[in-house]
Amino acid sequence: MILNQLHSIGDILFCEPIFRNYWQRDGVKPMVPIRDHLFWMSEYIESANFIKESDAIKAGMDLEC
Numbered sequence: 001m002i003l004n005q006l007h008s009i010g011d012i013l014f015c016e017p018i019f020r021n022y023w024q025r026d027g028v029k030p031m032v033p034i035r036d037h038l039f040w041m042s043e044y045i046e047s048a049n050f051i052k053e054s055d056a057i058k059a060g061m062d063l064e065c
Helices: 009-026 036-043 053-056
Strands: 031-034 049-052
Touching: 009 031, 009 049, 031 036, 031 053, 036 049, 049 053
Parallel strands: 031 049
Antiparallel strands: none
16 A cells, blocks of 8 residues: 655654554555655654655656645
8 A cells, every 4th residue: 555645744744643553454554655855754653664755756656646
């Protein structure tokens, strides 16, 4: 599952309970592409697998909403 949430710190913190719910319910962490300058948050939020936006684009992920 990929949750596309690229905007700001507040959006990521707001969505963290959603990430945690999927992780606890399904046993799989959602993939969350985030802006490169926010990637430091991945050290503090363990309920999702964060992917840098630039890496997601290089991998060919469609990040358009």
